[in-house]
Each structure stands twice: as C-alpha cells, then as structure tokens.
Amino acid sequence: MNANKIDKDSEQMINEIKTIGIAGAGTMGAGIAIVCARAGFRTRVFDLNQSALDRAHNQTEAFLRKSVERGKLAADKVPQIMAEWHGTTRLEEFADCDLVIEAVFESLPVKHDLFGKLNGICPAHTIFASNTSTISITEIAGGSGRADRFVGMHFCLPAQLMKLVEMSPGLTTSEETFTLAWSVCEVLGQKPVRTQDTPGFVLNYFLIPFNNDAIRLVEQGVAAPADIDLAIKTAMGYAMGPMELLDLVGMDTQKLLCEAMHGVTNEPRAACPPLVKRMIAAGWLGKKSGRGFHSYTDSKMYGA
Amino acid sequence: MTTYRIIQSGESPSFPTSRPAVEPLTYHSFVEQASGSGLSCVFMGKDAGAAFAAAGKLDACPFVAIELGLECLGVHTGETRGSEGSNVVGFARFRLGKGEPTALVELVRQPHTSEESIAAAKRAFEAADLKVAVCGDFPGRIVNRLIRPYLNAALRRLDEGLASADDMDKTLCLGLGYPEGPISLLERTGLAEHHDTSLSLYQALGQEPYAPARRAQVAKARVGH
Numbered sequence: 001m002n003a004n005k006i007d008k009d010s011e012q013m014i015n016e017i018k019t020i021g022i023a024g025a026g027t028m029g030a031g032i033a034i035v036c037a038r039a040g041f042r043t044r045v046f047d048l049n050q051s052a053l054d055r056a057h058n059q060t061e062a063f064l065r066k067s068v069e070r071g072k073l074a075a076d077k078v079p080q081i082m083a084e085w086h087g088t089t090r091l092e093e094f095a096d097c098d099l100v101i102e103a104v105f106e107s108l109p110v111k112h113d114l115f116g117k118l119n120g121i122c123p124a125h126t127i128f129a130s131n132t133s134t135i136s137i138t139e140i141a142g143g144s145g146r147a148d149r150f151v152g153m154h155f156c157l158p159a160q161l162m163k164l165v166e167m168s169p170g171l172t173t174s175e176e177t178f179t180l181a182w183s184v185c186e187v188l189g190q191k192p193v194r195t196q197d198t199p200g201f202v203l204n205y206f207l208i209p210f211n212n213d214a215i216r217l218v219e220q221g222v223a224a225p226a227d228i229d230l231a232i233k234t235a236m237g238y239a240m241g242p243m244e245l246l247d248l249v250g251m252d253t254q255k256l257l258c259e260a261m262h263g264v265t266n267e268p269r270a271a272c273p274p275l276v277k278r279m280i281a282a283g284w285l286g287k288k289s290g291r292g293f294h295s296y297t298d299s300k301m302y303g304a
Numbered sequence: 305m306t307t308y309r310i311i312q313s314g315e316s317p318s319f320p321t322s323r324p325a326v327e328p329l330t331y332h333s334f335v336e337q338a339s340g341s342g343l344s345c346v347f348m349g350k351d352a353g354a355a356f357a358a359a360g361k362l363d364a365c366p367f368v369a370i371e372l373g374l375e376c377l378g379v380h381t382g383e384t385r386g387s388e389g390s391n392v393v394g395f396a397r398f399r400l401g402k403g404e405p406t407a408l409v410e411l412v413r414q415p416h417t418s419e420e421s422i423a424a425a426k427r428a429f430e431a432a433d434l435k436v437a438v439c440g441d442f443p444g445r446i447v448n449r450l451i452r453p454y455l456n457a458a459l460r461r462l463d464e465g466l467a468s469a470d471d472m473d474k475t476l477c478l479g480l481g482y483p484e485g486p487i488s489l490l491e492r493t494g495l496a497e498h499h500d501t502s503l504s505l506y507q508a509l510g511q512e513p514y515a516p517a518r519r520a521q522v523a524k525a526r527v528g529h
Contacts (some may be wrong), residue, residue, distance in 0.1 A: 156479040156480070162481070166475065166479070191478055193474065193478075195466075198466065202466060202471075202476070203476065203479045203480065205457075206457060206458065206476065206486075207480065209453065209457070209513075210450065213450055213453060217446065217450070221440055222439055222440050222442045222449065223438065223440065227437040227438050227439060227446065228450075230408075230435055230436075231408055231446040232450065234406060234407050234435040235400075235406045235408040236447070236483075237484070238480070238481065238482060239481040240481070269513060
C-alpha cells in the first residue's frame, strides 16, 4: 500500500520504537515474539502463567536452533535473539514498551481488562495493537483508553514462518498510528495487507467456516481425518490439511474463534460443531495436548 | 499384486486419453497396468454405471470399481436400510472444472463394503502413483463438499467489496500457504463449471452455501456468447 510507505517522519518514529511487548505466551504470542526478537527489538512477553512462559522460551530456542540447522539463521544469532527475549508474569514490566501486541483469548471483556490495565502502565506514545482474528478492532479500541492509538495486527499461524499480517484500522484509529504500525510491520520483515474491520477480516472469514465444514465431515462419517487431509492436500496443493491445521490451532481456540465469529455474523457455518466441545471435554485439544484429530508424540513448535 | 481389467464406456473424466499433436496416444499408468485377464473389474467412462448394470454377476472379483460423476455410488448398486455394501466401490479422480485431473482418487465405500475390496482397490490405484482418500457415499465426497462453499463465499465477498480480487487471492496465498487464491483458481478452471457442480450439491444437500454465487450464475448464462 503506497499510502503507507515509510516517509522521513515515520522513519524517525520507527527509530524510537525499541521495545515491543507481547501479551500472551500461547502459540500465537510465542510466534509473534520470535518475529520481534529476530528483528532486533527488545521483546517482553507477558503471561500470567509462568509455565506458559517457560514453554514459550524453550520452544523459541528450539525453533531458532532448527533454523540454524536448516541454514536459515547464523549460529551466533541464537544467543543474540534469546537475549532480546524477556518473559514476565508482571504486566508492570511493559512500562517501557513502545508497542504492545495483544495475543490473548478471543474475549472482548478479557481484552478490555488487559488494555485498561496497560493504559495505566504504558506511556502515552505507546501504540496498542490486537492480534484478534474475529473481534472488531473498533470495539476493542473502545475499551483501551486510547482508541486513536489502537490498530489491528493479525499475524498468521505459525507467525514465525508466515509473512502475512492483516492490518486493520478501527473507526477511531489515527492515520499516524496506522502508518507507524504498518512501517513497524515491514521492519519486522512481514508483509502487511490492509483489510476492513469486518468479522474475520479476510483470512478467518474464510478459514473458520472451512475448518468447521471439515469437522462436520468427520461428525457425519463422510471420511476420516487422515483421508480429509490427504484429499485436500493432494487435490488443492495445500501445505496442511484442515484437520492438521485445527490440531495446530487447538480445539479450545477454535471454539473461541467460532463463538466470536458466529456471535457477530450468525452464519451457520461459523457455529462451533458439537464435536469440538466433546474433544475439549476429553482433553483432545490438538498438538499441544498430544491428541486432536491426529496423535502426536511431541509438542514442538511448528517448524522446530 | 492386484490385477484388474478395464471396461471402458465413453470418455473417462478421471483418465482422459491424451491426444498429442503427434501420435501415439498416451495413457495413464493406471490404464496401462490393466490386463484383459485381470481378476477385478474397473468400469470407466461416462457410462460406467450402465456398463456395470449390464455386466451380470461379479461377486468373485476381489473388487469392482465404478467411475462416478457427481452421483452417489448407491445409484448404481442400490441401497437397503443402511446395510448396503459388497465388493463394489466407486471412484473419481478429482479435477476442478477445466483443470487437469489431480493425483487424488476419492474412493467411495458404502456402510458394509468389504474391507478387503477397499484395500485391493486402494492398492491398484496406489500402484499407479495415485493418492487414495476413502470416503462414504455422500454428495460431493470430500473435496467438492469442502471447497464449493469456500469458492462461493469468495465470489460473494468480491461482490461486497471486502477486498479486490488480487488482494483476496494474495491474502489467502500468503496467510494460508495456498498455491492459488480462489478467484484466480476459478478463472483458470471455469466459473461455469463451478456453477454446475455447486448447483448439483445445492440440489442434493439443500444448503445455501452451495447455491452458486451470482458471478458463477452470470458465467453460466454467458456460456456460448
């Protein structure tokens, strides 16, 4: 988008961005943190759960070492990148962040609570961004205390490998904020595309119902998960089948995505299939729990 | 080794005869590996079902395979109270509209189809470097059932201005690693062809996401213009 080309003022503002905070050390948060630390930013990762931080730290190191083995990263970069990675269970440590990217549960009250606290912790210049994939940016911004300095930055799973970021301005987002966030995105080595602040933006508008349709094929006995994955990968050339992708996303996350998406669109295809709820009850969350539509022997980060 | 003979009845969408400018004709290895004395039977071509109906008893075959179009296997075998199933399977090599057939064979079974017959048929296709996904006897099988609502949604959202055709394709390719975006895919393989398959599924399933999108209806109306 030419309108968001880095001009001199933006370049100066980007230079002032030294520290990026990532709220949430789940699959998405951990991936986004890798992107930020890899680009040389001091990266703070917040999670209430210390074990989630420990897991994200270990997965990050494993991912970077694999990148070295694959010849995609110089070995001496690993300690440098890890030195930029700082985990914390105290939100107050985000006080020096210039940009905060939120990657917590898809719940508007949860996000409002988080940003409300951050608004009292972070300085006035700090830009807030949400990695939400389904909730309106304008609605989240409305409870952030700084609606003009709020923007949607939706990374794709796995963030450390996928370049696309859907950038969405809310109704109240200032042009200056959007331009700066867009520029940061480019400095991170990502490829931003501008999308409207509509449910699911582009990706999830298509992906959530598509994955639900695949789950319903399993529910209805049309085919087994492995056959569905094989068919879609072979016929369409997709890198992953829908059941494999769902296992990576996690059933708990899929349920939240469905609820958020269906809640605003009422589209039947976006409604959470009953099988997802049964799998959550059984503890079959996907790759992270060792069993979803497929079984797994490890919980390594994708690409590690 | 699974041996089979092919009973050809009309041009096969799954294994079309390649007609190069210079002879000879070339055939897929699945066709070349067939033998007139093969123990199993593969009914191939647009009239495969009729040829199967005229063939008489085939109970002794390790497997019998009937090439399917958009119809269910039960149309050819008959169905009884959910207990249907024998040594007969259906198959179709997936192809999207005007696109070339892919390496995917959707192998259709009924509730009580013999597991030995499914395994034998699978071996025969895999021996010809094809990938086999087994599915139940439902309209659209696996791939059409999943992608037609997605393609219709892409066409509808294009009409609604969610993004330009190029941006929509770019987002889905970059974000999900798809080799081709939905609009480009439909342009390459045919909007009118998408209309026909989608309409067939809409009639079979009665679900709105399968109703052909406006742009597909327009393309169908303009065929021959």
